[in-house]
Amino acid sequence: MPTPALLDAAATAALLPYDRLADAIEALLADASVQVPARLVQPLPGGGSLFVMPALDACVAITKLITYTPANVGGPRPTIQGDVVVFDVANGERRLVLDGPTVTARRTAAVSLVAARHLAPAGVQGPLLIVGAGAQGRSHLEAFAHGLGVRDVRVASRSAASVEALVAHARHLGLRAEAVRDADAAMAECPLVVTCTPAAGVVLRATPRPDQFIAAVGAFTPKMVELSPDLCRHIANHGRVIVDTRDAEHEAGDLLQAGLEVVGFADLRQVLRDGGATRRGPVLFKSCGWAGWDLAAARCAMRG
Structure with a gap:
């Protein structure tokens, strides 16, 4: 079984140029095969939260697994940490592991860009x-x-x-x-x-x-x-x-x-x-x- 690509922040960003990502968001909203179950938000001791966010279409399934830690604001650690794991629906293979904070930052901005368009x-x-x-x-x-x-x-x-x-x-x-x-x-x-x-x-x-x-x-x-x-x-x-x-x-x-x-x-x-x-x-x-x-x-x- 091939080893999935484990991408750091820079490699993840390189695959997500804003204009192409905005187009992908518009295409997703027109795709009837997309399913997005309710996300799990689990409070953590100390005021943070664990987010488990699955989604799938006819070909790809993902889960974003991240922590959100407000206490990290202004410190050396980011407030959002974690990964987005990408699976092939047809054979169940794990294809990519994307850097979670990079995905979160870029897709949120791309959604705002779609709205502004x-x-x-x-x-x-x-x-x-x-x-x-x-x-x-x-x-x-x-x-x-x-x-x-x-x-x-x-x-x-x-x-x-x-x-x-x-x-x-x-x-x-x-x-x-x-x-x-x-x-x-x-x-x-x-x-x-x-x-x-x-x-x-x-x-x-x-x-x-x-x-x-x-x-x-x-x-x-x-x-x-x-x-x-x-x-x-x-x-x-x-x-x-x-x-x-x-x-x-x-x-x-x-x-x-x-x-x-x-x-x-x-x-x-x-x-x-x-x-x-x-x-x-x-x-x-x-x-x-x-x-x-x-x-x-x-x-x-x-x-x-």
């Missing part, structure tokens, strides 16, 4: 405001630069060192980039916004611009939050709220804490199926995560 103002290329300068901030910076042509970036974070590192990375990519202290004030200049913080408290409160597209990815449990209730309710009343999947109905802390009926919001599959709708007001795309996105990454990686 269909929901952000046509042709907009920034400025992009990124609130949260960790792994997700970096992946969203890269995805929006490569996939939307963003050339101008503003970065806000509670960690000055993280902001400096992400601004430096943006400039290395040839982008105009600057640190901002007041994320709410920066919203007035940025039609594109991404929030990707540890979601321990509200980071955006300002009333959004009528043409604003906000991708909020940090909060993925009912108790987590990045956006103020007033901001969420404003967009629900004056624009559109889209969720990544129906799982957001019990996971989207930002929306649930705002008292919104999440069941009434369209998901990304509906947006792609219906071809979008005439834009009216700001758009909030609330992403909570789904093993289907990891399956899309595995399918993309299998194609090489």
Whole structure:
């Protein structure tokens, strides 16, 4: 039996270019053979969680096995650690073992990119405001630069060192980039916004611009939050709220804490199926995560 390829972060990233990964996500949402059982989230002593996330289609089955450890924020160890194991459905062989944090970062940013393709103002290329300068901030910076042509970036974070590192990375990519202290004030200049913080408290409160597209990815449990209730309710009343999947109905802390009926919001599959709708007001795309996105990454990686 052949030994499966055990890929590190760099090798995993090389198989998941953002534009191709975004295309794989759109293809997965149109594939009737895809099955995604409910994920297991097991609380761990000390405040962490163990995630077991299976998914499959007619050819490939995967399980993402990761730990999420909020206590690691700001330390030498990442908050997300683990692997994505990829199996051949026909013969049961284990084909790939992908680096879990890399898959998580890149597929989350690619999902936001898909949403922006269909929901952000046509042709907009920034400025992009990124609130949260960790792994997700970096992946969203890269995805929006490569996939939307963003050339101008503003970065806000509670960690000055993280902001400096992400601004430096943006400039290395040839982008105009600057640190901002007041994320709410920066919203007035940025039609594109991404929030990707540890979601321990509200980071955006300002009333959004009528043409604003906000991708909020940090909060993925009912108790987590990045956006103020007033901001969420404003967009629900004056624009559109889209969720990544129906799982957001019990996971989207930002929306649930705002008292919104999440069941009434369209998901990304509906947006792609219906071809979008005439834009009216700001758009909030609330992403909570789904093993289907990891399956899309595995399918993309299998194609090489």
